[in-house]
Amino acid sequence: MKTEHTLSIIKPDAVAKNVIGAIINRLETSGLMIVNAKILQLTSIQASEFYAAHQNKFFFNELINFMISGPIFIQILKGYQAIKKNREIMGATDPTVALSGTIRSDYGYNCTKNAIHGSDSKKSAIREISYFF
Numbered sequence: 746m747k748t749e750h751t752l753s754i755i756k757p758d759a760v761a762k763n764v765i766g767a768i769i770n771r772l773e774t775s776g777l778m779i780v781n782a783k784i785l786q787l788t789s790i791q792a793s794e795f796y797a798a799h800q801n802k803f804f805f806n807e808l809i810n811f812m813i814s815g816p817i818f819i820q821i822l823k824g825y826q827a828i829k830k831n832r833e834i835m836g837a838t839d840p841t842v843a844l845s846g847t848i849r850s851d852y853g854y855n856c857t858k859n860a861i862h863g864s865d866s867k868k869s870a871i872r873e874i875s876y877f878f
C-alpha cells in the first residue's frame with residue numbers, strides 16, 4: 746500500500762567527487778531499492794523543464810548552470826514510504842544545517858551544490874519519473 750517510487754538525482758558535484766557508490770550504499774542500506782538508473786548530462790532546456798517550478802526563484806539561473814555543469818546519476822527508488830524516507834536520508838536543502846549523517850551534510854557544499862535531489866511529494870515523483878523514464 747505505502748510502497749512508493751521516487752526520483753533521485755546524484756548531482757554534478759557528487760558525481761565529480763566520485764561518491765555515486767557511497768551515496769547509493771546509504772540509500773540501499775536504508776531499504777530503498779534502485780529499480781532503474783542512468784547517467785546523463787542535461788541540456789539547459791532539460792534542466793529548466795525539470796526545475797520549472799523554480800523558474801521565478803532568485804537562484805534559478807545558478808541552479809540550472811550547476812545542473813548542466815557535468816553528468817548526473819538519475820535513479821528511480823522504490824520502497825516503503827520511499828518519498829519521505831529518501832528526503833530524510835538526503836537531509837535539508839542547505840548542507841550546513843542538514844542533520845549530521847545525512848547525505849547533504851556529508852557530501853554537499855552549499856545551498857546549490859547539495860549533492861542530491863529527491864522528489865518532494867507523490868505528485869512530483871510521478872512527474873519527475875515520467876520526465877526521465
Ligand code: CDP
Pocket residue numbers: 799804807808837838856857858859861862863865
Ligand atoms: O532540493 P530541495 O527540494 O531540498 O530544495 P528546493 O527548494 O526544491 O530547491 C531545489 C534546488 O535548488 C536545491 O536542491 C538546490 O540545488 C537549489 N537551490 C539553490 O541553488 N539555492 C537556494 N537558496 C535554494 C535551492
Ligand code: MG
Pocket residue numbers: 865
Ligand atoms: Mg524541491
